Amino acid sequence: xxxxxxxxxHYRICPLCxxxxxxxxxxxxxxxxxxxxxxxxxxxxxxVCPKAYALKDLHDDPDRLRTPLIKRDGRRVPATWDEAFAExxxxxxxxxxxxxxxxxxxxxxxxxxxxxxxxxxxxRLARALGTKNVFSASTLDQMPKQxxxxxxxxxxxxxxxxxxxxTDLMLVIGANPMASNGSMWTVxxxxxxxxxxxxxxxxxxxxxPRRTETAEVADEHHFIRPGADVFLLAAMVRTLFxxxxxxxxxxxxxxxxxxxxxDAVAGFTPERAAARCGIGADTIRRLARQLAAAPRACVYGxxxxxxxxxxxxxxWLIDVLNVLTGRLDEPGGVMFAKAPAFAxxxxxxPGRGRGVSTGRHRARVSGAPEVFGELPINALAEEIETAGPxxxxxxxxxxxxxxLSAPNGxRLARALDGLDFMVSLDIYLNETTRHxxxxxxxxxxxxxxxxxIAFPQLSWRNQARYSAAVFEPPVGHLPDWQSxxxxxxxxxxxxxxxxxxxxxxxxxxxxxxxxxxxQADSVLQSVGRWTGPERLVDLALxxxxxxxxFGVVPDGLTLARLADTPGGIDLGELQPxxxxxxxxxxxxxxxxxxxxxxxxxxxxxxxxxxxxxxVIIGRRDVRSNNSWMHNLPTLAKGPQRCTLLVHPDDAxxxxxxxxxxxxxxxxxxxxxxxxxxxxxxxxxxxxxxHGWGHDLPGVRLGLAAERxxxxxxxxxxxxxxxxxxxxAVLSGVAVEVMPAPPGG
Numbered sequence: 202x203x204x205x206x207x208x209x210x211h212y213r214i215c216p217l218c219x220x221x222x223x224x225x226x227x228x229x230x231x232x233x234x235x236x237x238x239x240x241x242x243x244x245x246x247x248x249v250c251p252k253a254y255a256l257k258d259l260h261d262d263p264d265r266l267r268t269p270l271i272k273r274d275g276r277r278v279p280a281t282w283d284e285a286f287a288e289x290x291x292x293x294x295x296x297x298x299x300x301x302x303x304x305x306x307x308x309x310x311x312x313x314x315x316x317x318x319x320x321x322x323x324x325r326l327a328r329a330l331g332t333k334n335v336f337s338a339s340t341l342d343q344m345p346k347q348x349x350x351x352x353x354x355x356x357x358x359x360x361x362x363x364x365x366x367x368t369d370l371m372l373v374i375g376a377n378p379m380a381s382n383g384s385m386w387t388v389x390x391x392x393x394x395x396x397x398x399x400x401x402x403x404x405x406x407x408x409x410p411r412r413t414e415t416a417e418v419a420d421e422h423h424f425i426r427p428g429a430d431v432f433l434l435a436a437m438v439r440t441l442f443x444x445x446x447x448x449x450x451x452x453x454x455x456x457x458x459x460x461x462x463x464d465a466v467a468g469f470t471p472e473r474a475a476a477r478c479g480i481g482a483d484t485i486r487r488l489a490r491q492l493a494a495a496p497r498a499c500v501y502g503x504x505x506x507x508x509x510x511x512x513x514x515x516x517w518l519i520d521v522l523n524v525l526t527g528r529l530d531e532p533g534g535v536m537f538a539k540a541p542a543f544a545x546x547x548x549x550x551p552g553r554g555r556g557v558s559t560g561r562h563r564a565r566v567s568g569a570p571e572v573f574g575e576l577p578i579n580a581l582a583e584e585i586e587t588a589g590p591x592x593x594x595x596x597x598x599x600x601x602x603x604x605l606s607a608p609n610g611x612r613l614a615r616a617l618d619g620l621d622f623m624v625s626l627d628i629y630l631n632e633t634t635r636h637x638x639x640x641x642x643x644x645x646x647x648x649x650x651x652x653x654i655a656f657p658q659l660s661w662r663n664q665a666r667y668s669a670a671v672f673e674p675p676v677g678h679l680p681d682w683q684s685x686x687x688x689x690x691x692x693x694x695x696x697x698x699x700x701x702x703x704x705x706x707x708x709x710x711x712x713x714x715x716x717x718x719x720q721a722d723s724v725l726q727s728v729g730r731w732t733g734p735e736r737l738v739d740l741a742l743x744x745x746x747x748x749x750x751f752g753v754v755p756d757g758l759t760l761a762r763l764a765d766t767p768g769g770i771d772l773g774e775l776q777p778x779x780x781x782x783x784x785x786x787x788x789x790x791x792x793x794x795x796x797x798x799x800x801x802x803x804x805x806x807x808x809x810x811x812x813x814x815x816v817i818i819g820r821r822d823v824r825s826n827n828s829w830m831h832n833l834p835t836l837a838k839g840p841q842r843c844t845l846l847v848h849p850d851d852a853x854x855x856x857x858x859x860x861x862x863x864x865x866x867x868x869x870x871x872x873x874x875x876x877x878x879x880x881x882x883x884x885x886x887x888x889x890x891h892g893w894g895h896d897l898p899g900v901r902l903g904l905a906a907e908r909x910x911x912x913x914x915x916x917x918x919x920x921x922x923x924x925x926x927x928x929a930v931l932s933g934v935a936v937e938v939m940p941a942p943p944g945g
Contacts (some may be wrong), residue, residue: 204650208234211671212242212767214653216646217252217259217830218383220389221656223768224253226647226671233257233647233671243771244664248390250382251836259645260672260835265628266642266900267675277630277640279709279765282679283697285639286687290697292622292638295596296691301369304594305692306334306581310601311827316646317734318682319626320654322689323599325708329689332564333571334593336578338827340406341606342504344926345512346385348572352556353520354537354792356785357573358658359546361520361535362386364775365394365500365661368533370495372488373504374519375430380821384503388661392418401450406488408433408480409505410818411846411888412881424883428933429478430502431511431804433485434518435469440489441525448493458793466797468805477808479883493526497533505818505901508931511804513924517797518584524792529779535773537782537909541665543747546782554784558794559925565591567920569927577927579919585616585789595622597688600643604632604829605894608917608929609870614897628685628806629829635899641684649680652738652763663776665747666769667738683731693786693807702732709736717742720751727751735760747772764895796900800925813935814876815851815863815918819891819913828892831905843910844877846888847938852878855938862941864890867934873941874911887938889913892930907923 223242227235236254239245257837259265269285270277280288296304307327313319327335339347351357363371363386370582376384376393381382388394395405395418407416408423408430417884425433434833441447442463449456471482491496506515517795517852520535528534539547545554560570566583569576576584584593596617604610605616610632617623617636625637634640651668674680679687683701690699710725717724728739739760749757785791824836831837845863847855857863859878864871874889882888894912896903914931921930 204722208518211668212239212664213647213668213671214651215249215253215256216384216651217256218250219384219387219654219656219659222249222253222389223386223666224249224256226256228671231672233260234655239768241768242666243769244660244662244666245389248393248497252830255830255833255835256647258835260647261834263902264832265645266640267678268642269639270630271329272638279939282677285641286691287699288639289624289688290691293595293691294603294849295692300594302331302593304910305330305332306584306593306596307332307599308336308578308596308601308603309338309583309599312829312875313558314599316600316643316649316681317652317654317738317832318680319599319643319685319886320647321734321737322682322685324596326689326692326850329628330692333576334584336581336603336608337575338578338601339573339575340577340579340927341929343385343507344572344575344928345507345516345923346503348513348559348926349516349797350518351573352609353517353791354452354782355554355556356546357557357656359537359782359784360385360659361523361529362538362659362661362775363501364536365398366535366774368398368497368499370406370491370498371398371403372406372408372498372500373415373419374408374500374502376501376503377409377413377415377821379418380823383661385659385660386501386503387656387659391415403553410883411820423480423484426477426479426812426883426933427505427816427886427930428509429512430473430506430509430515431518432469432808433478433480434515434522435804436471436474436485437489437492438518438521438525439469440471440486441467441493441522442466444490445488446493447525448527449524450531451777452529452779452790455783455789456524456792457787457789458791459525461793461798465801466810467791469808473808477810477812479582482571492522497531498526499523499528499535505932507928508819509933510921510923510930512928513925514797514800514804517794520790524790528775529790531942537778538658538660538775539663539746539772539778541772542657542738543654544658544745547746552783553786553788556785565589569922572926576728577919577922577929578603578869579922579927579929580614581607582609582919584618585620594620596620596624597684598623598625598627598633598637600627602631602633602828605912606892607729608914608921608931609917610912610914612919624688629832630899630901632827632895632897635897636672642678644674644678645672648674650735660894663772664769665733665742665763665772667760669764673819673839680733705733709740712737713740716740718734724751731760788881795924814885815936816886816933817913817936818886818888818932820846820888822890825890825892831893831936832902834904837904837908843873843890843893843906843908845925846877846879846882848880848882848884848886849878850884851887852876856940857938864939864941865916866919866939870916872911872913872915874931887936
């Protein structure tokens with residue numbers, strides 16, 4: 202039994218979802234004996250969700266890879282690290298030499314956003330490789346929001362965030378922060394903050410095809426036809442103009458394009474939108490009026506608004522509503538975080554910049570434009586299958602599982618089997634890594650230090666936090682960043698025997714010389730305590746807006762200061778940042794980006810089209826996060842979660858029974874899932890959670906395989922994308938639903 206003398210307490214930032222809660226992890230030796238929320242954390246204030254307790258399961262999981270694997274005679278067998286990198290060095294450089302850099306593709310998944318070594322050093326690998334074929338999970342859930350933010354404010358991560366603690370009215374559309382604790386908005390304990398909103402007399406309104414967990418605590422909920430958000434939002438914008446409700450407020454001098462937006466939405470009357478979205482014209486007008494009249498208000502939309510054919514337009518119109526009602530950059534409206542590190546909108550000359558551009562290159566087969574340096578992950582299979590110059594012949598995946606998380610994974614799986622070579626860096630042999638020739642195991646999150654690289658740019662409150670490793674890595678096990686540096690050395694022609702520490706020193710020195718010029722030597726000396734990702738974090742913190750400027754500001758941030766402050770440092774509530782935050786060429790908020798105006802007629806032409814009789818949407822569960830948490834006992838226990846939610850009226854019409862299997866079909870593709878009757882569903886809409894389907898051969902996820910669930914993406918069409926962002930269409934897809942035939 203643990204005793205007070207043998208138990209140690211560690212501060213840890215949870216790496217399992219965007220909430221990034223602060224934890225106290227108690228250990229005895231190398232065993233985790235307790236996890237709880239840390240009350241002293243200024244950001245999460247002791248809040249945790251069930252995922253935090255599963256960190257112990259993840260650390261102890263017997264299926265988690267702990268040694269490299271090499272494919273030999275059709276089987277993946279354990280190998281030494283030297284053998285693994287020797288195999289990569291033997292096969293990858295000749296392929297590059299013969300076919301060029303674009304013959305190797307890169308794919309990175311969501312877990313990389315929660316590991317600083319993966320995120321920072323994946324960028325180094327991508328630069329060294331120089332391929333145009335870079336793919337990520339961003340085009341499965343968030344690229345529309347990033348593109349819209351970049352076009353309006355000048356950077357991909359200048360995302361306008363709800364100031365929930367000070368608002369009087371929050372309109373949530375296509376988002377479920379009660380389950381996600383925010384998405385593209387880092388907000389632990391949304392329930393507590395929503396409760397405080399209502400206690401001070403504020404109101405929460407939710408628009409969603411399902412009466413979600415968030416809708417259950419709201420003052421008002423409206424069903425909407427999936428994929429119709431753009432019509433509702435455009436009609437609300439038109440109402441603001443029609444009724445002279447446009448008030449730009451303090452942002453007026455910083456906004457361009459108001460008249461262009463007025464002209465662009467002229468065809469979207471509430472009456473026309475009502476039939477398409479399933480919300481009455483009177484309600485559309487009332488929502489617009491209430492948004493304009495509230496003392497402080499904000500609109501927030503997320504994955505439901507992104508994963509559809511009009512994802513970028515819907516994301517844009519949400520921010521248009523916030524701007525036209527004077528909510529942009531105002532307390533209680535939508536505001537911009539001021540991240541202490543790694544934020545381009547806090548660096549360089551304030552108030553003006555180069556902005557963003559798309560289409561610097563295009564996918565070879567589909568012609569889809571590059572966005573934020575990436576191509577749509579939906580295009581990966583065809584880039585592998587289609588012969589000709591530039592064909593993808595090799596793939597490196599980093600914490601990425603597109604066979605399960607992208608549409609038509611069966612096609613992608615076949616394509617992966619046709620590659621000349623594949624390398625995966627991952628903690629599991631999953632639906633994607635089972636195709637790899639070499640698998641490099643990552644460390645447990647508890648065996649590496651943690652600083653959130655991206656999420657402080659999306660945080661409900663400004664903060665800086667760092668947590669050191671809880672355990673030392675196993676002897677001989679490379680940290681994730683060193684594995685990526687080894688790959689970087691190989692693609693740069695330095696071979697598998699390259700000294701990664703020397704390469705890391707060299708690359709860090711190059712970074713500092715670009716940043717500090719003649720002062721580079723003294724800057725490098727000042728961060729000499731650190732190496733690897735910690736050194737990069739220290740450099741970014743010290744040169745950031747709250748940093749010590751390498752000794753010039755004595756009380757400024759450094760990594761050493763954060764390491765000595767378990768729980769982190771509170772940097773205060775969000776503050777107005779216009780015009781300083783802008784990085785557009787004009788130095789103004791671009792309310793009417795030409796790329797978006799040019800796409801709006803596509804939506805207008807679709808406004809009067811009939812809705813399909815049955816469509817499917819995904820859903821989020823607080824005990825799950827995409828495809829990589831279904832092997833953890835703490836989260837897997839309890840009732841079956843991969844069920845098809847069906848409204849009772851639809852079930853009666855279709856002959857479906859509660860608990861019986863239903864078949865979901867689109868074209869020749871079909872899946873089967875147990876029915877759960879639910880009046881929370883809008884009639885004509887069914888819901889199946891994303892990220893399941895753990896029943897493929899060659900996968901080593903023993904617990905997940907016991908209840909594998911059905912893979913929603915198996916019936917989705919990889920050719921369907923938002924044309925502007927390349928984001929996959931995962932919501933509002935027309936399907937047929939029927940009782941499963943006996944025997945399946």
